[in-house]
């Protein structure tokens with residue numbers, strides 16, 4: 001049987017929803033029988049992407065965030081986090097380690113963390129239109145399943 005499966009979650013940019021999104025991604029990924037390390041990597045990446053949408057995309061308002069999770073036939077997980085907020089003028093600069101437009105609470109390491117925990121990271125953004133972050137992570141097929 002084909003692996004393909006997907007879910008889509010829509011929520012407002014309230015900080016309480018970061019934990020929900022992170023845990024939902026872990027629950028969805030569970031069907032791939034991941035190791036604890038793989039699950040933690042996925043949770044970390046989702047947390048960074050959703051936190052960015054909450055903190056940066058809608059600085060003064062509440063806006064819509066969509067999290068899409070997809071299981072692919074190659075035993076990988078695709079994670080898409082989309083917002084319709086302020087967008088990013090220079091994506092390359094935003095992805096540079098330590099670059100931040102945030103306050104002293106931010107370290108500018110979110111994209112770097114996503115990149116290191118996932119196999120691939122794509123960021124599409126347009127000022128005033130919003131941002132789409134697409135990440136993929138292979139989950140190893142383990143013996144005995």
Ligand SMILES: Nc1ncnc2c1ncn2[C@@H]1O[C@H](COP(=O)(O)OP(=O)(O)OP(=O)(O)O)[C@@H](O)[C@H]1O
Nearest residue numbers: 052053056057094100101106107108109110111131
């Ligand atoms: N969804 C988004 N909408 C608008 N701007 C964004 C979005 N995601 C990231 N950015 C911009 O990219 C910059 C870098 O993001 P990154 O996650 O790497 O660091 P940070 O969020 O500033 O700090 P940290 O994640 O370490 O707390 C942000 O400071 C912000 O300017």
Ligand SMILES: [Mg+2]
Nearest residue numbers: 048052110111
């Ligand atoms: Mg961040």
